[in-house]
Amino acid sequence: MQRSQEAQVKLLVDVRLDGANQLSQFPSSPTLPAPATPPPLNAGPPLLQVRNLRTWFPIKRGVFQRTVGQIKAVDGVSFDVQAGRTLGLVGESGCGKTTVGRTILRLIPATTGSVTFKGDDFFAHRGEDLRHLRRQMQIIFQDPVSSLNPRMTVGNIVGEPLTVHNIAWGSDRVDRVAALLQRVGLDPSYASRYPHEFSGGQRQRIGIARALALSPDFIVCDEPVSALDVSIQSQILNLLDDLQRERKIAFLFIAHNLAVVEHFSDEVAVMYLGRIVEKASRTELYANPKHPYTVALLSAVPEPDPRPKKTRIVLSGEVPSPSKPPTGCPFHPRCPLTREAAKQANAADTVEITTAGERVRVLRKCVEEVPPLEQKQGEPGHVAACWVTR
């Protein structure tokens, strides 16, 4: 027993030494870790690679602020974003989709995991290097009111990134700001006005102009239209669409509205409790959803049609707290599929659980083991994390 333990420790040390040796031999080697997920649908190196991203927030209690647990807001998320394309990230509130966007941009520190931008480990950069990379990555926020400084003129809001990154000054900056405002559909003379003088849609245009100022290759759009009126949403979506075509910008499009995500994305990932539970190309995901959560989510969207075609699956219960996620598959307490499957399975393979006040029988495997995100029947690259679905 003791021997084997020693051997194990030795093995670990050896590995670590090996690793260190390799690093010192190739100090500037850009070699990347092997991708943990299957290669993306489109060939060619992705613009952005996210691997096993985890963002945990400690729960602190008591006088000494002892850490008593972790909220696993993002718990092992991996995906790629291709240059000039859009990955839609969809899920309900608290699923961690916003945290993913912010962690990628290092607005929130990651717990573990890596983000590779243009083949470069983004998390490894500091200081001037980091600033340089950040020019290429921008964000558009949900709330167009709180994301614009009320004491700055529109010209200063849009022009500030140009000054911070030492790109344009004086009349050159004025010209660039005017061109940006024009591009997002605002009159250039508005540069001297303040945010409160604008409507929600116009403020969101200002936010977009600011994100465009540095000609980024990648923009995180965090619920860019959900705070806007219905008739304004389509204007902003069309604008983002045009900008993507014109400037080959890649988007990580975070939203809870499935119809908006369908309209806007090339590829879609569905998140539940900090994990991606399904990912596929847009057409495949909406036509052929595999994960029971995706199916239920799609069926829950009210259709603007008084004669609905689809039946609805009403899920029982609510999204559990990420501080106490269920064991095994995080969706099992609400999952209608595991209940169906348990009816046909051997009694030994099922267990009874209490959820939302009712006692139901589910598959033992769903309660005990976390399902991996694996290829399902259908298009290559269509992955889902579910023990039951094929």
Added chain:
Amino acid sequence: MAKPLLELRDLNVAFNTERGQIRPVRDVSYSIYPGQTLAVVGESGCGKSVTALSILRLIPSPPGKVLSGEVQFEGRDLLDLSEREMRGVRGRDIAMIFQEPMTSLNPVYTIGDQIAEAVMLHQKVKQKQAYEIAEQAMRDVGISDPGRRLFEYPHQMSGGMRQRVMIAMALSCKPKLLIADEPTTALDVTIQAQILELLRKIQRDTGMAMLLITHDLGVVAENADVVAVMYASRVVEYAPVEELFDAPLHPYTQGLLKSVPRLGAHSERLVSIPGTVPNPARFPGGCKFHPRCPRTREAAAVAGAETVEVVTAEERFRVLETCAVKEPLLREVSKGHWAACHLAEGFESSPTTRPDLANKRAVVARAVGSMIT
């Protein structure tokens, strides 16, 4: 012919502000029949919520004031009642639920206290009995373990649960009319589905009427019998739900229906309504929709038309002079279908009646299915 439960007649509401008077509700008329759901749909600032608040006389006054109009409820004009009589109507005959359940619940009282308070106020019962009614009301809205939950505080519950509590509170006195102001806007889609299903079930069981205020056309399509579309403090279109979605007459309604991204109908480009939602403090003249209206621009392009130029923040273009000068009032353009647009076919010769429809939807709401393996 059944009589309407609630009938609004030419309601006008004004707010006095530092920058002068604004008019969030102008000549609004609609009616709701027992068991019926009337959906009022519109964007922010269109006056849909202010109208509902003025039914219950909950407009802060000053600065708000009902200028004219009637709110007929079971043969009485609610605007004529004394404050004391009105308290008997609120909560008992007409209940209301709001968008944000957290701000509508008192954080320092337990859920049970709050529901029981409403019950004791309106029904002459003792505290113990009120708690029993509260527990039953919570069970009715699908709250598990209501006996324990009675003693919880609002912060211990999720958004969906709090909305259920609000509904339980509203329904505890068995109201004849429920005013639901954006009841699911703050909730996730799977929870929204649960709450809307619950409201439909309660309606089926009790025959309660509902005034559903929302901006979500999907929610309208699935729940309404009759729809009133509001724009810039007026009702601009009024029709049975199927008719409204099949053959909208007002260019605003048409634009709204086309601009919503739909599941499974992927298109390269969304149709959008240009311009911005008007601010009630700065309404344009004439038809309030003319600066955004595609129909009047098209009509203005026809040779010989009398036109005027419009300059907005984004563009300049010409519209018909009528649209820019004269505000169209709601007319019954075809049988049981009202619209307020100069350019709707046969508009000028149609009668200016008050909209009133007793319709129930012919199609049922979406079936609830199970998942097939």
